[in-house]
Amino acid sequence: MSDLIRIAPGALTIGRPLPWDVFDADGNVLLRQGYVIQTNTQLEQLFERGRFQPRKIERPKEEVFEDLRPRNPFADYADLLTALEATLKAITSADPSAQKRLLGLSRMLEKTCQASPDASLALVHLYSIGPTIHEQILFYAILCHFTARQFGLDDKRISVLTSAALTANLALVPVADQLNASNRVLTDDQRAVIRKHPERSIQALTSAGITHKLLLKIIAQHHEQGDGSGYPGGLSGTDILPEAEILALSERYVAMITKRAYRNRMNISEARKLIATLGDGKFRPAIPRSLLQVLGDYPPGMLVRLDNNEVGVVTGRPVRARGPFVKAIFGPRGNRYNGTFERDTSLLEYNIRGPEEPEEMPSMDFSMLWGFRA
Known part of the structure; x- marks a missing residue:
């Protein structure tokens, strides 16, 4: 090699x-x-x-920056992050390729979500303990895709929302990891950077020739809140686009389940409970409900303990009367299995007793668990 x-x-x-x-x-x-x-x-x-081994992305002759290979979210994870970083750099430098890069990355991510929905959602939870800003942005886009589809937006609006999720925090990229790693109270200058980031992200996009009105409006509104307490415009109610609310909620969920220097991460079960309360004034009630329906009680990538005392990782959401589906990785006595065993948790002996949410994920072969490798 x-x-x-x-x-x-x-x-x-x-x-x-x-x-x-x-x-x-x-x-x-x-x-x-x-x-x-x-x-x-x-x-x-x-x-x-x-x-x-970096995976080479072939560029079509018309230079549309799109990867047309079959989608394995785990094998593609590093490539998605690399493509995201390159896309954001192209935008901030006003590179002529910026718009094509953004469209190609959005399509690549959407195809990944459509081809492997449970594995795509699992990325959010398997890598959630201490993600970089680029990982967080990727998670926002994944959650937006599924939540918007559940909410009932059409394909064109979902595609624009995906692009907005990938670029809305562009102005925060240089400082986000530093802010997350600091356990000090934010300075006035840091607060100003945060409050101005929607406007500055829009400026970067327009300078790069990306002027789609809906895209820019989603970014402008993604920190507004239904009760009028958001910024920068203090908008309220239906003056706020549903796409902007979906992006805001996706960002909030990721913030809840990720660890920061100044606070502990919230476990997924606690985060779901808090999301359920946000339909009262802050968001249209159907938007938190849509995210919760996407996640299910036990989202893919979450560790759970079964009634037979095995510990496994959720690999699939319920299908009709079956599931959620779990791959057992630890036996009842805490021994690590040599391999995995699929468990249908609708069966009595494999019912889920509750979540197992360690501060550090155990080692797993993700592609094998989700059936991408023989």
Whole structure:
């Protein structure tokens, strides 16, 4: 495998699942995507020996920046993040390719969600403990896609919303990771940056030739609130687009379940309960309801304990009278299974007893769990 690239220091973090498979210099697999690095020694060994294989995206002759391969959200995760970063840089530098990059990335993400909905939702929960700003943006777009479809928006409006979710926080990218890592009270300057980011994101988009009216309006309104307490315009009620509310709710949910230096993360069950209360004044009631219907009681990627005392990861939402579906990874006595066992939790012995929400995800082979690798 001659196209392997050495892993750069800073690309991996202790306690977070690997974003891709790791190989040695001869192309042998050292660790599968989803393995969680436990120690500094392991981290140093990977920087010393580890390689990864970037997946080459072929550009059609008309230069539409779109990847047409079959969709595996886990294998594509690193590519989606790389494409997002390149797209945002193209916008901020007013590169002529910016609009085509954004359209291609939006289509790529939508096709991924449509082809593998449960696995796409699982990304949000498997990587939610300490995501970077680019990961958070990707999660916003995934949640917007599913929530908007559940809410009843048509395909064209969903596509525009997806593009808005990918770009609404463009002005925050340079400072977001620093803000999330700080446990100090925000300064007046930092608060000003946050409050002005919708306007500054719109300025960057228009400078890059991206002037779609609905796209810009969604971004302008995505921090307005139904009771008039939002910004920048203090809009209320139906003056706010449903797309803007869907984006705002997606951002809020991701903020709830992610860890910040200044607060602990909320577990998924608590976050769902809080989302259920937001239809009273802040949002149209149907929008929080749509997100909760998308997530289900136990969203894909969440760890749960079964009545037989096994621990597994939710891989599929309920289908008619069956599910949610769980792959058991730990036995009743806490032993790690050599492989996985699918459990239909509608069966009495495999009923879900409750969530298991550790501060650190156990190592898992995501592609295998969701059936993408034999």
